[in-house]
Amino acid sequence: MPHLNRRTLIAAGLILPTLARPAWAQGDHPVVATTSGPVRGQIEGDVRVFKGLRYGADTGPRRFQPPVAPTRWTAPAEAFAYGPASPQTGSEPNQSEDCLFLNIWSPGLDDARRPVMVYIHGGAYSSGSGSDPLYDGTRLARRNDVVVVTLNHRLGPLGYAYLARLAGAPFQDSGNAGQLDLILALRWVRDNIAGFGGDPGRVMVFGQSGGGAKIATMMATPVAAGLFHRVATMSGQQVTASGPWNATRRATTxxxxxxxxxxxxxxxxxxxxxxxxxxxxATDPVLGFGGLYFGPVLDSRSLPRHPFYPDAPAQSAQIPMIIGNTHDETKAFLGGDPANFExxxxxxxxxxxxREFRIDVAPEPVIAAYRRMYPAYSPSDVFFAATTAARSWRGAVIEAEARAASGHPAFVYQxxxxxxxxxxxxxxxxxxxIPLALDNVIATGSRAQGSEAQPMADRLSRAFVALARDGDPNHPGLPTWTPYDLTLRQTMIMDEPARMEDDPRGAERRLFAAVPYVQPGT
Structure with missing residues (x-):
């Protein structure tokens, strides 16, 4: 049977053409038609790059309200530079409430129907943007023949301040406005990505830390159903969302x-x-320390259930998923203090x-258990291992268990x-x-250095590409990767060399399973 690409299906009258098809402009600045109007990008080497594509209208005039599509334009809009990031504290450059922009890297503006890999940035729900050099999609697109997308959305109180019980309409959706931005971006991808050489039926969302948490939340958000078809989360889980009363307490503070x-x-x-x-x-009234937490809210509107409690959401059960974590998560948060190594x-x-555990457990029995499990560990080793297991790792284990219990297990890595x-x-x-999955080990900000960094990037990035392409992360550079079940708890150890292990750190898992877990901040 001949290959049935989009062009042959249109010619046969089996599907209708969409507005999102290329205009095939010549030269170094290709123009693509989108549902909002034509856009002009650039060719960098052999990759077509479109930066700062508007997917939503300025959020300033509609602060705390759901996003809306932009007003249509007719002349080609230049997509040569990243759009502004959401307003936030910290040093992120170029901030504005007019922040609903995305970026695309594509090997070709043809009808090849390439897998689409949409990266959602981390920074919890309060910082970051899709413009970080670590997220540049050039190498991933060029080396793997995929289309890469990054994006910006509302953060902090602009995206997640829950005013529904205080201000009423038109702020009923204020607690999840940032999530609704992501969903609007994915609708844009669905409606337009074919014009950039992508397949709207093979869209993978992947993200690290807050990016993974945003994805886990979308997996339980009904209006996100059907907008993505594969998922990978990296050290980013969202087992529970903030309840409406706690979210109201934070809004009041x-x-x-x-x-x-x-x-x-x-x-x-x-x-x-x-x-x-x-x-x-202001000090968070729920946690009792730190600044105010803003994140998704169980508002019984866009988010009617917790993301992974009491089980894995049925609406996304069939979606192939990777769940990953790193062995020493909390060294990123607690390793900056030299005293913690002494x-x-x-x-x-x-x-x-x-404050460090984020759960209510006495330290003495935990320390005693670790000294039995790992007699060679120093006090600092125990500190980092226990805080990682109790605080960062448990969400990944809970989500992997929930997926396995649903009959649709995830592929798990450490x-x-x-x-x-x-x-x-x-x-x-x-x-x-991050730089390993995005194949950016030489990018500014990458910690993945040394002679083994690129081989590690090849292993992890190609697994993500394989998932995007076929729904299965297995590829020749890895041993056979089997899904996680509740008997063996199979986990790919991403190392040199990579290997499969059953229930790594099982004793730690059993130790903390006896303590109730609530997502930090919720």
Whole structure:
């Protein structure tokens, strides 16, 4: 049977053409028609690059409300530079409430129907953008014949301040506005990506940390159903969302920091954005420490259930999924303090608080258990291992168990490969798999260095590409990767060399399984 590509199906009258088809402009600035209007990109080497493509209207005039599609335009819009990031604290450049933009890297603007890999950035729900050099899609697109997409969306209080119980309409969806931005972006991809050489029926979403958590939340969001077909989360889980009462408590604390009483909540839509961000520094009333947490809310509207509680969401059960973590997650958060590498046994109990564990458990029996499990561990080794297992790793285990129990197991990996930076003492920490999965080990900000970095990037990135292409991450550079079940708990150890292990760190898993888990912040 001949290959049935989109062009032959249109010629046969089996499907109708969409607006998202290339205009086939010549030269170094190809033009593609989209549902909002034509866009002009650039050719960099052999990759077609479109940066700063608008997928939504300016959110400023509709602050705390669902996003809307942009007003159509007729003249080609230049897509040569990244669009603004969502307003946030920190050093992210180029911030604006007009932030609904995405970026595309494609090997060709033809009808090849390539897999589409949409990367959702991390930074919890409060920072970051799709413009980080680590997320550049050039190598992934060029080396694997895929289309890569990154994007920006609303963050912090602009994306997740829950005002529904305080201000009512039109702010009923304010607690999940940032998630609704992501969904609008995926609708744009569905409707337009064919014009950029992509297959709207093979869209993979993948992301690290907050990006993975956003994806897990979308897996339980009804309006996101059908918009993506494969999933990979990297050190980013969302077992539970914030309940409406806790989210309201946080919103009330935030309003107080703004000088507003709850009955004046709607006035937050008129205040300077700088004031909104400054007020997030108020102490979180639920956690009792740190700035205010903003994240998805169980609002019984766009999010009617918790993402992975009490089970894996049925709407996404059939979607092939990778769940990953790194062996030493918390060294990214706690490893910046040199004292944490010099702990004594006397120091250790005072360091292992609920603030570091994020669960309610006494440190002494945990320390005793670790000394039995790993007699050679130093106090600092125990500190990093226990905080990783209790705080960062458990969400990944819970999601893997839920998927296995549903009859649709995920492919699970653990990154053990250690970068030589800092003499290797930072281990395989949170964020280390980003440049590996995106094949960007030489990019600015990459910790993946050394002679083994590129071979590790080849292993992990090709697994992600294989999942995007066929729904199965197996490829010749890995041993056979079998899905995670509740009997063997099969896990791919991403190391040099890669290997499969059954129930790695099983004793740690059993230790913390006895303590109830609630997603930190929720």
């Amino acid at each position: 935030w309003l107080e920091a703004l000088g507003l009483t709850p009955d004046r909540a709607a006035e937050a839509a008129t205040l300077p954005v700088e004031a909104l961000l400054q007020a997030t520094r 702990l004594t046994w006397d120091d250790l109990p005072g360091k292992m608080t609920d 990154l053990d490969w250690t970068s030589p930076i800092d003499g290797g003492r930072r281990g395989a920490m949170h964020t280390d798999d």
